[in-house]
Amino acid sequence: MGTARKYISHIGKQAIAVPAGVTITHAPPSKGSGTRTPCTLTVVGPRGTTSLPVERFVKLDYPAPDRLLVSVNDPSERKQREMWGLTRTLVLNAITGMTDGFTTPVHLVGVGFRAAVEPDPQGKYPGAVRLQMKLGYSHSVFVSVPQHIKVDCPFPTRIMVSCDDKQKLGQFCAEIRAWRKPEPYKGKGVFVGNEVVRIKSVKKK
Numbered sequence: 001m002g003t004a005r006k007y008i009s010h011i012g013k014q015a016i017a018v019p020a021g022v023t024i025t026h027a028p029p030s031k032g033s034g035t036r037t038p039c040t041l042t043v044v045g046p047r048g049t050t051s052l053p054v055e056r057f058v059k060l061d062y063p064a065p066d067r068l069l070v071s072v073n074d075p076s077e078r079k080q081r082e083m084w085g086l087t088r089t090l091v092l093n094a095i096t097g098m099t100d101g102f103t104t105p106v107h108l109v110g111v112g113f114r115a116a117v118e119p120d121p122q123g124k125y126p127g128a129v130r131l132q133m134k135l136g137y138s139h140s141v142f143v144s145v146p147q148h149i150k151v152d153c154p155f156p157t158r159i160m161v162s163c164d165d166k167q168k169l170g171q172f173c174a175e176i177r178a179w180r181k182p183e184p185y186k187g188k189g190v191f192v193g194n195e196v197v198r199i200k201s202v203k204k205k
Contacts, residue, residue, distance in 0.1 A: 045098025
């Protein structure tokens with residue numbers, strides 16, 4: 001009992017609520033694969049299907065039909081403890097993505113900064129769109145929107161980015177932000193979510 005209390009993950013031990021209409025399948029590696037090949041966890045929901053690799057030492061239990069518990073075989077091992085909470089977070093993100101999805105606002109702060117969604121003439125899929133942004137440069141900035149990303153501009157200075165995959169959503173928002181990172185003197189730039197920047201005071205000579 002002492003060992004069990006000592007090695008615990010405060011995030012990993014929390015139960016995950018499984019909404020109605022979501023099916024989770026935990027499949028072991030195929031025969032003939034290496035001993036390090038992870039298992040595959042498949043989540044099917046109203047928005048589609050997604051899969052993620054899960055280490056073999058991770059255990060999934062259902063204390064109730066709508067509850068999922070993530071645990072590991074030996075929490076005294078460092079790698080298993082590290083993967084415990086991470087796996088629980090990845091599983092929760094997969095369930096959320098297949099039910100509600102993820103949405104992040106991107107704010108453009110600066111004089112003349114604005115964005116609009118327009119058809120992409122060089123799009124790689126039917127109905128491809130791109131972001132046209134004015135970020136204080138002498139030219140407009142164009143960012144192609146991947147097929148798995150949905151972008152909307154309810155206001156010229158606000159971009160709403162939606163996706164079923166939280167990692168891909170964050171990667172795309174980071175790509176937009178890289179064109180004009182927030183600067184700490186005038187507070188201008190591209191801000192993702194609730195991002196803030198502390199304004200530095202300029203010393204006068």
